[in-house]
Amino acid sequence: MQDTLKSSPPENKQMKKATAIGISTSIVFYMMCGMLGYAAFGNEAPGNFLTGFGFYDPFWLVDLANICIVVHLLGAYQVLAQPIYGYVESWSKEKWPQNKLISKEFSLWGYDINMLRFVWRTSYVIVMTIIAMIFPFFNDFVGLLGACTFWPLSVYFPLEMYISRAKIRKYSFTWIWMQIVSLVCFIVSLVAAIGSTRGLIISVQLFKPFQSES
Template sequence: MMMEGLVTNYVEYLNMGLKLVQPSGGAHSKTSLTGVPVGPDMSGMEKMWNIFSAIGDIAFAYSFSLVLLEIQDTLKSSPSENKVMKKASTIGVAVSTLLYTLCGVLGYAAFGNDASGNYLTGFGFYEPFWLIDIGNMCVVLHLLGAYQVLIQPFFAFVEDWSHKKWPESRFIEKEYYIGSYSLNLFRLTWRTMYVIIVTIVAMIFPFFNSFLGLIGAATYWPLTVYFPIEMYISQAKIQRGCFTWIWLKILSLTCLIVALLAAAGSIRGLAVSVSDFELFHSMS
């Protein structure tokens, strides 16, 4: 997990380096205080939908709560795990917020209203080429680690269900041992096919921003806000109707509204993109 975090931060540093190169090279893009101006190319309604979709992109950056318990399970019992995780989460969220804020601000300073959703693929701008190549390699390393961590609960669910459904199947149950490693043909086959199918689907429908926003909107409120708040209320035995309970509920409701707006913007973006997309063509 530490290596994963280092690679993620390195990607952001490279992104910021790319954005610093553009203005320093003398290129100045059109900018405005409120972003893309409303005009012939963009209506007020279109801008509103894009803002909602962007909120989903931001929410995606904070969907880390899925792996917090797995990380906490790897900590020693002294000092207390909850104290260590509180400190780690505070530092992690602060650093992530700083990096992503710098990424957005520098990106807007460099590319203005033409800023793309994916700075590594969204422009005809590929200089310095070595910085782009290193950035893309770091993205691959980052996704390899993140994919393995985040998809494990789904893999475990499917495999547990299959074991219960077909307990007599040798294909599902048989384990082959190679030294200290075990190999299961069902696990190898279905996981490989899943990754291949998901990768092909992602390449066929490459709506980077809209998909990212939809995933962020779908996971942000229930996993990052609602369940942690409800668990805290239960664990701390906060009385219903008291001041703390009311404000926690208001926080949860506010985040739900934000998530719904983000989901609406992302779904609308997908619907618009589907009407004129080309297979395997980036729609960043």
């Protein structure tokens, strides 16, 4: 039976296909929201297209969008926060190796629980949530982070790694075009960072704790 089954495609080909589909889908949605929104409303385009105009109908659509955001952030937040969790826990175990609350694992209902991990991660999420609620300028802040990370992580380093791996000759046609793409994306990121910084400055002037300014 095993001989008659079709072999699975190589992992690198599957990941390449999945990455291409995911990035293409994201580009389509972001470009539609950004370009069509700006074309229709200009600088008055709201950060939240569903509720930014003061209309909350249909309620089911807004609720569905919020559910999708929660599902997305549950996974994304854990992935992004893992390095911080790991660093603090490793540092604490090296600093106080004899402390049982830090190093010992407790079994509860079949699960291994570490008190440091439980208290530290729970406290971190609570504090970050409160800070996010206090500062209302979500869109500009996320825009600034995205602008600062887009060019180095999504363009520069991947292109440089590809050039090194494929041994693309310097000043060749392919190398020049890659450098042009990198330069254009850098300029886009720089302009986006300037725009987000301006938005943050304006938001700070109108700052009201625990109130959304999106």
